[in-house]
Amino acid sequence: MVTCLYLMPTGECNCICSYCYCPEGGKRGDPDLFRGVVESFTDHIISSNPPVKPQIRFTGGEPWLEKQLLPDIAGLFLRSVPDGLVVVNTNGMLLSADRLGDFRGDERLIHVVSLDGPETLHDSRRKTTDGRGTFHKVIEGVKMLMDLDLPVYLNAVLDTESSRHLPELLRFISSELGLVELSISLLHLDTGQLSPGERYSLLAYAYSEASSRSIRLGGHHRLLLGYWVPELRCNAGSATALVDSMGMVHACQRFVGRSAPDCMWTDDFDWNGFSSGQQCAMVCGSDHDHAVGKKLYNLYREEYPEYLHSHHLDRILFGVLA
Ligand code: SF4
Ligand code: SF4
Secondary structure, three states: OOOEEEEOOEOOOOEOOOOOOOOOOOOEOOHHHHHHHHHHHHHHHHHHOOOOOOEEEEOOOOHHHOOOHHHHHHHHHHHHOOOOEEEEEEOOOOOOHHHHHHHOOOOOEEEEEEOOOOHHHHHHHOEEOOOOEOHHHHHHHHHHHHHOOOOEEEEEEEOHHHHHOHHHHHHHHHHHOOOOEEEEEEOHHHHOOOOHHHHHHHHHHHHHHHHHOOOEEEOHHHHHHOOOOHHHOOOOOOOEEEEOOOOEEEOOHHHOOOOOOOEEOOOOOOOOOOOOOOOOOOOOOOHHHHHHHHHHHHHHHHHOHHHHOOOHHHHHHOOOOO
16 A cells, blocks of 8 residues: 655756756656645545555655645645655755745654755755855755754765765764754765675765764665565555656656656556556665675674664655555
C-alpha cells in the first residue's frame, strides 16, 4: 500500500548546481493534476488508516517554484490527515515567511535544505542560473524557518573535495545554527568512480568527525544496510509512488529520466495494489554498493551501535521505509 506520495510538481529549477542529477530541460507540471493526485491520495489514506505516518514529499526541480501549489497541498493534506507529514526537499532559495506564516509552529511541515559546506565550497558548486553563489540566501532561509518554529534539516553531498571541508561545516551547523543532525549524500559523479573501499572511507571519516561533535548523521547511504538491518530496507515502489511533472508514476525519484515510468497517473490509480516494475531489491545498486553497506554495518557494530536501528531522522529523510 502506498503510504508515501512523492510529488515532482516541476522539473524546472532556479539554480544550476554543478552535479545536478535531474533530467535536463525539466518542465513545469499542471497544478490541477497535482491537486487531483493529492485529493485522491488523501481519500486513500483516510479510508485505509495505515499503521505508519503517511507522508507527502516534494522534490524537483525546485518545488518552491510552485509558490501557491505547495502551501495549498500541504495545508489540504495536513488538515485532513492530522498524523501526516509533508517534507519539502529544497535548495532553500525561495523560502518566504509570507507563504509559510500560516504553518508557524507546525512540526509536520519539514524542510530538507541543501547545504554543501562552508561558503566557498558551497558557492563553487551551487549557483543561481545567473552564476551567483547561494550560501547567504540559503542560510537566511534556514534561519527564517527556525524563526517560524518549523523543522529544518540540512543535506550535504559528500565527495572527495567536500570531505575536506566537513569539519568546518559540522562546526558551522552546530555552533551557528544549533543543529545536531545532518544528512549526507555520496555524490555519485565523484564517488561512483571510487572503489567501494574509498567510498566507505569517506563515510567512516564523516561518522568519526560527526561523532566527535555529537552530531547524528543520516542519508541515503543508510539504505545500503538493508540486507543486514531489516528496518532500513527500501520499499520504494510499494510503499511509495512518485508523480513527476508530466504526470507519470515512478517508484523513486532516482529513476525519473533514467528508466521508463510505470504508468501515467489516472483518477483510478490503485494506491493499495501499486507494485512498481522498477522496484529495486532490498537496496539499489551493484555488488560494490552492497560491499560498502556491509563495511558500514560492521563499523556500526564496532563503534556506533546506536545506528543499527532506524531513527526518526531516517524517516524524515526517506519515505521508502516500511
Ligand atoms: S537545486 Fe537541485 S534541482 Fe536545482 S540545479 Fe541544484 S541539484 Fe539540480
Ligand atoms: S529505490 Fe533505490 S535509489 Fe530509490 S530510495 Fe530505494 S534504494 Fe534508493
